[in-house]
Amino acid sequence: MARIGYARVSTAEQDTALQTDALQKAGCSRIFEDKVSGAKAERPGLAAALSYLREGDILVVWRLDRLGRSLQHLIETVATLEAQGVGFQSLTENIDTTTPGGRLIFHVFGALGQFERDLIRERTRAGLAAAAARGRKGGRKPVMTPEKLQRAREYIANGLNVREAAARLKVGKSTLYMALQAARAADS
Structure with a gap:
């Protein structure tokens, strides 16, 4: 030992x-x-x-x-x-x-740690639920707004490809592809 x-x-x-x-x-x-x-x-x-x-x-x-x-x-x-x-x-x-006493104290620490994590998780869920009840949604604001999507459609209708339209709108081409795909799915 x-x-x-x-x-x-x-x-x-x-x-x-x-x-x-x-x-x-x-x-x-x-x-x-x-x-x-x-x-x-x-x-x-x-x-x-x-x-x-x-x-x-x-x-x-x-x-x-x-x-x-x-x-x-x-x-x-x-x-x-x-x-x-x-x-x-x-x-x-x-x-x-x-x-034995040292093990007990340490297990109490462990229980307090778990209790603290549970409280944080509970407060987070309550906060998200309260925000949702007020109509707020968490996370980043979407890059593709309906206005940008409409402009992208106009650019593409006037002969630009998706990469060029995305560059003019200052969004990623994959973001624009996904927004166009989602809009087509919603329209059908």
Whole structure:
């Protein structure tokens, strides 16, 4: 059983010394580091640490936000560790998934994360329904307006091809093709 540390700072100008000192004091035999924003998906130090870990090891971080890009990412990472038989410990928050209490706290975090995602989804649906009830439709405004479609038909009737008509209207030719096709289908 090894205690493996992971330290991360957001910029190259920052120093991991505070974190590495705490990780060494916590008994980490090896420490992996990243100097990259937590929002970045690619973190070579974290990837190396995760591939280095073996069943029975414990991944130790100075603070929870050093590991996860978001609560969801943090929960997924710890769940992956748990599935591999690897423990997780955060020194600042005093969370240790190798203990029953630590697992409970982390599962509460997971439940809160899921609750937050469900609330966001519910609010989004309610907002879209309220907007629809007021006659508003989401998304971008259509590029092809009925006026542009009428002008395109006139251009084509006067001898321009679809590409030339689309260029004059400042729309893509595929957009114009689809609008003409939809109009023909509606007319028939």
